[in-house]
Amino acid sequence: MSLSHDEFKNALSHFASGVTVVTFTDMTRTGGLTVSSFSSLSLDPPLILFNLQKNISSHDPLLSSGKFTVNILASEQAELSNQFASGKIDKHELIQKLACDLGHNGVPYLSGTLARIECDLEKEIDGGDHTIVVGRVLFAASDDSKHPLLYYRRKYREFAD
Structure with a gap:
């Protein structure tokens, strides 16, 4: 029995997930x-x-930087997610335009997020057409007043209490 890429992707789209933007600084x-x-x-x-x-x-620069920040997006940040997902936008210019502050690890973090997790690169593991990136957490902060940006079946979804 053969599994097509479309069948696999469609099945995976049924798993709801939060949305993050990973920021990094190389040399x-x-x-x-x-x-x-x-x-x-x-x-x-x-x-x-x-x-x-x-x-x-971003693959090689992120790994060579040795540090990164995971920004967990809040429900009102779908456009920010789209901008960082686009291959047509210079992410360096975007971060400069957003006037991001630097975290304890020297990496810019996004304001208005649900949470941020600052990490050092712990390990890289081959995962087929992906690299599994393991980060050692150095610092974490969160805002309990916000709701998460959710992604389900290829669309952003609203959080329901």
Whole structure:
């Protein structure tokens, strides 16, 4: 029995997820990308993970930077997610335009997010056409007054209490 890419992607679209933007700074530029494949990994030590597509321009700079911040987006930040997902927008210029503050790890973080998790790169693991990125958490902050931006069946969804 053969599984098509479309069948696989459609089945996966039925898993609701939060939306994050991972920001990073390499030697010369800042960058960021939208990531929905984010998860906690370990409490002791504090580790998180996400999957990074190998053929995107952010792949090598993010890994070579050795540090990054996971920005968990709030419900009103769908447009920000779209901007960081677009291949037509210079993410360095976008971060400059947003006037992001620097976190404890020296990486820009986005304002108005639900939470941010600042990390050092702990490990890279081959995952087929993706790299599984494991980060050691150095600092975390959150805003309990906000609701998450959710993604389900290829669309943003509203959080329902």
